[in-house]
Amino acid sequence: xxxxxxNSGPLSVPEGAxxxxxxxxxxxxxxxxxxxxxxxGKSPELIMFIYSNGDKEDGRFTAQLNxxxxxxxxxxxxxxxxxxxxxxxxxxxxxxxxxxxxxxxTFGKGTHLIIQP
Amino acid sequence: DTEVTQTPKHLVMGMTNKKSLKCEQHMGHRAMYxxxxxxxxxxELMFVYSYEKLSINESVPSRFSPECPNSSLxxxxxxxxxxxxxxxxxxxxxxxxxxxGYTFGSGTRLTVV
Numbered sequence: 454x455x456x457x458x459x460n461s462g463p464l465s466v467p468e469g470a471x472x473x474x475x476x477x478x479x480x481x482x483x484x485x486x487x488x489x490x491x492x493x494g495k496s497p498e499l500i501m502f503i504y505s506n507g508d509k510e511d512g513r514f515t516a517q518l519n520x521x522x523x524x525x526x527x528x529x530x531x532x533x534x535x536x537x538x539x540x541x542x543x544x545x546x547x548x549x550x551x552x553x554x555x556x557x558x559t560f561g562k563g564t565h566l567i568i569q570p
Numbered sequence: 571d572t573e574v575t576q577t578p579k580h581l582v583m584g585m586t587n588k589k590s591l592k593c594e595q596h597m598g599h600r601a602m603y604x605x606x607x608x609x610x611x612x613x614e615l616m617f618v619y620s621y622e623k624l625s626i627n628e629s630v631p632s633r634f635s636p637e638c639p640n641s642s643l644x645x646x647x648x649x650x651x652x653x654x655x656x657x658x659x660x661x662x663x664x665x666x667x668x669x670x671g672y673t674f675g676s677g678t679r680l681t682v683v
Binding site for chain 2: 543560
């Protein structure tokens with residue numbers, strides 16, 4: 454079973470609608486969860502991070518975390534053509550957590566989002 | 571300063587060459603990372619430095635040699651690479667705590683010929 458799973462898409466959403474991106478993870482002890490946006494040929498850009506169950510809102514973006522279901526989602530309201538990109542879900546897995554030391558992130562394969570004008 | 575700076579942006583090297591990738595941050599972050607990303611694939615973790623010490627090596631071949639001269643700098647020395655090593659190499663940094671967001675540099679596009 455892959456550690457972080459996302460639907461690769463493409464996910465096509467009309468401009469102005471809500472885009473919903475989903476991610477599941479296998480490591481139940483995972484500590485923190487991240488959403489990155491990556492445009493073609495560019496490096497990943499952090500959109501949101503969340504580590505408590507529930508919703509976290511930042512502008513047009515809402516991250517949702519359900520640790521019992523091992524599920525993370527990202528909602529993008531009022532989608533714009535400039536939101537068209539690949540969205541990467543990343544997890545800080547417990548297996549590497551070293552009690553205060555640094556850990557790397559494990560990424561899902563990403564969902565390719567297309568906002569149609 | 572909230573940036574991670576990587577140089578060079580593009581690099582073409584032969585299989586017998588030795589080259590180095592450089593990464594610099596001035597955010598006071600104590601953890602720095604190297605990732606490799608192939609086209610249409612997610613970033614894959616290579617190395618983690620925590621407080622200037624190598625803490626994670628994800629079984630990376632020895633032709634890749636990381637170095638952390640100080641808390642602001644991270645290098646990746648390359649030697650005898652293969653064409654399949656061509657990829658986008660990303661540096662990232664974070665505060666040395668699991669919950670703080672990682673900041674990526676713009677990457678070095680490496681082509682091995």
